[in-house]
Amino acid sequence: MKTLGKKIRLLRHQKGWSQEDVAKRLDISIPAFSKIETGITDVNLSRLEQIATLFEMNVVQLLTFNDTEEQEKYQSELETLTTKLQDRETEVISLQKKIIDLYEELRHTKVLA
Structure with missing residues (x-):
């Protein structure tokens, strides 16, 4: 039992x-x-x-x-979510790079002015 x-x-x-x-x-x-x-x-x-x-x-x-069947289901779900998370992290890094580039561009134009 x-x-x-x-x-x-x-x-x-x-x-x-x-x-x-x-x-x-x-x-x-x-x-x-x-x-x-x-x-x-x-x-x-x-x-x-x-x-x-x-x-x-x-x-x-x-x-x-059988909990192993459920674990397999959740493992698949976990893999999908992990992939999405990695994609989001890549997106965040790209956006951070754009912010840095824009900041540098703004700083450069202030120096020239």
């Missing part, structure tokens, strides 16, 4: 929810939900269905959810 708890915790983090948020949605206490995530409490089928519904999946999807 510990792997199920890890899957639930990962799904919760992906939604940006706190344990309190999920506990309220499941109508249970925060400690009770914490015990589900840590694997201390075994989850019965009705609670499992409730958790799966909360994360917009069915029980089979919840039980077979």
Whole structure:
């Protein structure tokens, strides 16, 4: 059950929810939900269905959810964002160079005047 708890915790983090948020949605206490995530409490089928519904999946999807698939998805997203960030950094450097060139040109015209 510990792997199920890890899957639930990962799904919760992906939604940006706190344990309190999920506990309220499941109508249970925060400690009770914490015990589900840590694997201390075994989850019965009705609670499992409730958790799966909360994360917009069915029980089979919840039980077979593989975080490596999610990691691959996020790795691809991370690579895309890294490329965009590098492009922006290049753009910023180019703009900084233009500012320096304009400053030097302005300084040069003041010296000549």
